[in-house]
Amino acid sequence: MKFVIIGGGPAGHQAATHAARLGATVTVIERDVVGGAANLWDCIPSKTMIATGGAMSFARRLEGMGLEEIKPEIDRDGLAERIEAITGRLHTGFTSQLQSQGIKILRGTARLTGLHTVMADTVDGEIELSADAILISTGSRPRIPQWCTVDGDRILTTRDCYPPKEIPTHLVVIGSGVTGVEFVHMFSSLGSQVTLVVSRQQVLPQKDAEVAAALEEDFLKRGVRLLKGARAESIERDPDTGGVVVSCDDGRVVRASHGVLAIGSMPNTENLGLAELGVDMDPGGYISINQHCVTNVAHIYAAGDVSGKLPLASVASMQGRKVAEHVMGLHTREHRHLDYDKAASAIFTEPEIADVGLAEADAFALGRKIRVTKVPFSASAKALINNDPRGFIKIVSDPLTGVVLGGSIVGRHAAELISVIALAVTAGLKVSDIAESMLVHPALSEALADAAE
Numbered sequence: 001m002k003f004v005i006i007g008g009g010p011a012g013h014q015a016a017t018h019a020a021r022l023g024a025t026v027t028v029i030e031r032d033v034v035g036g037a038a039n040l041w042d043c044i045p046s047k048t049m050i051a052t053g054g055a056m057s058f059a060r061r062l063e064g065m066g067l068e069e070i071k072p073e074i075d076r077d078g079l080a081e082r083i084e085a086i087t088g089r090l091h092t093g094f095t096s097q098l099q100s101q102g103i104k105i106l107r108g109t110a111r112l113t114g115l116h117t118v119m120a121d122t123v124d125g126e127i128e129l130s131a132d133a134i135l136i137s138t139g140s141r142p143r144i145p146q147w148c149t150v151d152g153d154r155i156l157t158t159r160d161c162y163p164p165k166e167i168p169t170h171l172v173v174i175g176s177g178v179t180g181v182e183f184v185h186m187f188s189s190l191g192s193q194v195t196l197v198v199s200r201q202q203v204l205p206q207k208d209a210e211v212a213a214a215l216e217e218d219f220l221k222r223g224v225r226l227l228k229g230a231r232a233e234s235i236e237r238d239p240d241t242g243g244v245v246v247s248c249d250d251g252r253v254v255r256a257s258h259g260v261l262a263i264g265s266m267p268n269t270e271n272l273g274l275a276e277l278g279v280d281m282d283p284g285g286y287i288s289i290n291q292h293c294v295t296n297v298a299h300i301y302a303a304g305d306v307s308g309k310l311p312l313a314s315v316a317s318m319q320g321r322k323v324a325e326h327v328m329g330l331h332t333r334e335h336r337h338l339d340y341d342k343a344a345s346a347i348f349t350e351p352e353i354a355d356v357g358l359a360e361a362d363a364f365a366l367g368r369k370i371r372v373t374k375v376p377f378s379a380s381a382k383a384l385i386n387n388d389p390r391g392f393i394k395i396v397s398d399p400l401t402g403v404v405l406g407g408s409i410v411g412r413h414a415a416e417l418i419s420v421i422a423l424a425v426t427a428g429l430k431v432s433d434i435a436e437s438m439l440v441h442p443a444l445s446e447a448l449a450d451a452a453e
C-alpha cells in the first residue's frame with residue numbers, strides 16, 4: 001500500500017506513523033516542518049507563552065504562599081529562545097520518529113496532478129509520486145478580513161506573537177472565541193493592558209454561560225476591558241502615536257499600542273488540484289468527508305483543520321489514526337468511529353477551562369432530562385493548599401442510568417482533570433464508577449469523585 005500524505009501536522013504525522021506500523025509504505029510531503037502549524041505557530045508557542053505568563057501571575061501571588069513577593073520582569077529574548085527550543089525539540093522528535101519507522105519525508109509543496117499522482121515541488125526540483133491512497137492534511141491559517149492589513153509590527157495575527165517584537169503596552173484583541181480569550185490571558189499575565197472586542201454579549205459564545213461568566217469575572221478583576229456587542233470593522237495604524245485605532249460597528253473606537261486578530265481560520269486547500277479532480281469542498285473551502293475521513297473520491301482522504309470538523313490538534317491526530325486504519329482496511333474490525341461530540345477541549349486561561357460531551361445548556365435546548373452535579377474547588381483541600389480555590393467541576397449524567405454524558409471544569413489543571421470525564425464519556429462509564437474510584441488525597445481530582453456523588 002503506497003500512502004502519500006500532504007502536510008505533516010498532527011493529522012499527517014499520526015496517519016503516517018500509524019499506517020507505517022500497520023505495514024504501509026508512507027511518504028509525507030511537508031513544505032515547512034514536521035509537527036505542522038500546531039507545533040510551529042499555534043498550540044505549542046501559544047501555550048509556552050501562557051506558561052511564562054502563568055509563572056508571572058503565580059509570582060504575583062507568592063505572598064499568599066507565605067513567601068515574600070517578587071516582581072518578575074520579562075526577558076523577551078529569553079522567551080523567544082525558550083519557544084524556539086521547545087518547538088525545535090518537538091520537531092526533531094517527530095522527524096526522528098517518522099524516520100525510524102522508514103517513513104520518507106519530502107520537504108516541498110505538494111499538489112495532486114492525477115487521481116493517483118502527487119507532485120512535490122522540492123529544492124531538488126519536482127518529484128512525482130504514485131499513490132494508492134492520499135491524505136490531504138494541509139491545515140489552516142489565520143483568517144484576515146478585507147478591512148485589515150496585517151503589518152506584523154503593530155497589527156498582528158496570532159502567528160506574529162511568539163513573542164511579538166515588543167510586549168504591547170495596550171493590546172486590543174479582536175475576537176472572543178478560544179484563541180481570543182487565550183491571547184487576552186497571555187498578554188494580561190505578561191503585563192499588557194488588554195481590551196477585548198466581543199461581538200456578542202458573552203465571551204466564548206459557544207460555551208456554557210456559567211463557564212464564560214467565571215472567565216469574564218477573572219478578566220474584569222485583572223482590569224481587562226470588555227467591549228461587548230461590538231464588531232470591529234477596521235483596524236489602522238495611528239499616525240500620531242504609531243499605535244493602532246480599532247473602529248467598531250456601534251461607533252466605539254479603541255486606541256491601543258497593538259492589535260491582534262483572533263477571528264478564526266481558513267483552510268489551506270487552494271492550489272492542491274482538488275477542484276480539478278472533483279474533490280468536494282464546501283463554500284468555505286473545507287473538504288467534505290464521511291465518518292472515515294474519506295472524501296467523495298474513494299482513496300482520497302482529508303483530516304485535520306481542512307476537514308472543517310473541530311479545529312483541534314487532538315481531533316486532527318485522532319482523525320489521522322482513523323485514516324490509517326481505513327487505508328489499511330481495518331475499519332471493519334474492532335474500530336470505534338469518530339464521535340466529535342465526545343472530544344475534550346481546553347482553554348488555557350486563568351482559571352483554566354475544559355469541557356467534554358453534553359453541556360448543560362445543550363441538554364436543555366434539546367429538552368433532554370439530565371442530572372447536573374457541581375462541586376466548587378473552594379471545598380477542596382488541595383485547591384486551598386495551592387492558594388487557588390477558583391472554579392468548579394460540573395458533571396452531566398443521565399438521571400436514569402447514571403451514565404456520564406459530559407462535564408465542565410473551571411480551575412487549575414482543568415485540562416488534565418477533564419481526562420477522567422472524557423474517558424467516562426467515551427467508555428460509557430457511570431457516575432458511580434468515578435465516585436467509587438479511590439483517588440489520591442489531597443488532590444484536585446478528589447473534587448471529581450465528589451461531583452460524581
Ligand SMILES: Cc1cc2nc3c(=O)[nH]c(=O)nc-3n(C[C@H](O)[C@H](O)[C@H](O)COP(=O)(O)OP(=O)(O)OC[C@H]3O[C@@H](n4cnc5c(N)ncnc54)[C@H](O)[C@@H]3O)c2cc1C
Pocket residue numbers: 006007008009010011012029030031032033034035036037038039041042043044046047108109110111137138139140158179268272303304305306310311312313314315316
Ligand atoms: C493560536 C492557536 C492555538 C491553538 N492551540 C491549540 C491547543 O492548545 N490545542 C489544540 O488541540 N489545538 C489548538 N489549536 C488548533 C490546532 O493548531 C489545529 O487544530 C491543528 O494544528 C490542526 O492540525 P492539522 O494537522 O490539520 O494541520 P497543521 O498543524 O496546520 O499542519 C498542516 C501542515 O501542512 C503543511 N502544508 C500545507 N500545505 C501544504 C502543501 N501544499 N504541501 C506540503 N505541505 C503543506 C503545513 O506547512 C503544515 O505543516 C490552536 C490554534 C491556534 C490558531
